[in-house]
Amino acid sequence: MVFNTGAALLDAIVLAVVSRETAGTYGYKITQDVRQVIEISESTLYPVLRRLQKDDCLSTHDVQFDGRNRRYYQITDKGREQLHFYENEWKVYAGKISRLFNGG
Numbered sequence: 642m643v644f645n646t647g648a649a650l651l652d653a654i655v656l657a658v659v660s661r662e663t664a665g666t667y668g669y670k671i672t673q674d675v676r677q678v679i680e681i682s683e684s685t686l687y688p689v690l691r692r693l694q695k696d697d698c699l700s701t702h703d704v705q706f707d708g709r710n711r712r713y714y715q716i717t718d719k720g721r722e723q724l725h726f727y728e729n730e731w732k733v734y735a736g737k738i739s740r741l742f743n744g745g
């Protein structure tokens with residue numbers, strides 16, 4: 642099981658959030674969307690984004706916005722594969738929790 646660590650769960654949440662936006666999404670919006678699930682600071686999120694980018698799960702491009710560049714993140718094919726893996730692992734994890742609570 643990969644969800645015994647906070648890093649894997651955070652990676653899964655970030656990949657899920659980024660995957661919803663086909664044109665990509667930027668760091669502040671990712672932070673706001675992730676905060677709907679767990680409390681996270683931008684200082685925690687940006688290293689996760691950099692690591693996922695380094696692992697080829699995310700790609701980036703910059704867009705001019707209000708006189709400055711805004712970095713957009715997009716999920717890659719490898720990121721989609723990783724997200725699919727996390728989704729399957731979550732189903733197994735949730736099934737085990739459900740059985741535990743239901744006496745099974």
